[in-house]
Amino acid sequence: MKQFLDLADFSRDQVDDLVGLARRLQQSPEPRALAGKILGLLFMNPSLRTLASFQAGMMRLGGTSFVVTPGQGTWQFETRLGAVMNGGAAEHVREAIPVLSSYCDALGVRSFAEGKDLAADLAETQFLAMAGLCEKPFVNMESAVNHPCQALADWKTMDDLDVPRTGKFVLSWVHHPRALPLAVPAATVHMAAQRGMEVVVLRPDGYALPDAIMNRARAAAATSGGTVSETSDRDTALAGASVLYAKEWGSAACYGDTEAEARLREPLSGWQVSDDWFGPARPDCHFMHCLPVRRNVAVADEVLDGPRSRVVMEAANRMTVQMAVLYRLLKGYSE
């Protein structure tokens, strides 16, 4: 394993191997497994979980890490290919990535979507160019339309909870004051389809996920035996659901147009998960969200503080699965 860019690059057996290794490392810690290894972490965007869980996981395996946050004690970075660098950025990733990777044994990068050109963001042009500049094992810590570490943690969380592989999984749009990237919804719908689930995307009119994301998930479902559909009817979506996964995202139809987006979402503040959403769901339906979440905007306190909420468990699993990823990247399959 040389890169961890996309969970779709891995077969279900390979995902099961990573989840199994994560469990093994939880039960039987190996505090010397990555002794002497260094993980570089480049964050172009803010983080709590990804930042802390990669550092903690690396330390638990005996390795160490360094963090670079461009513009905060370092030069600002330019990511655009062909840019005329006469603005604030003094350093281009074309030099920065090879330099950083020369200091470490593996490099993780977080770089969100620009949010201006949907086709460019869907193509992941800038992120793949950065991955191509790194000669060391490379980890996607969230790109324009992917978040494979979150998807793997969510897969393990459902396994830990004994959610059936064929269970009903509802990914619902929820309200937020502004448009957020497509990375988590894209990774989540694909993950659940790849796991073999009955996936329903619940979203208001105007918030359908782009065809490229839905078609990719449908192709994964065709291989796994799952299904992928979408609706704007909440009760239909949630009937018999084992999991309600809430996420905020921006409209593909208004991509890059802040004013149009604000007009579209203004009447949608009612799309906030509350206890009454779960009426048609299974009695044991779990609530999931990748965090961070805006309380009483996207999700009501009663859900986040209630017995269905698995949000902290998901966050905890970020560390366990990332330890497995780092182990495979830096130690291969030698046990």
Ligand code: CP
């Ligand atoms: N879920 C997630 O990636 O959290 P952070 O943005 O805090 O890293």
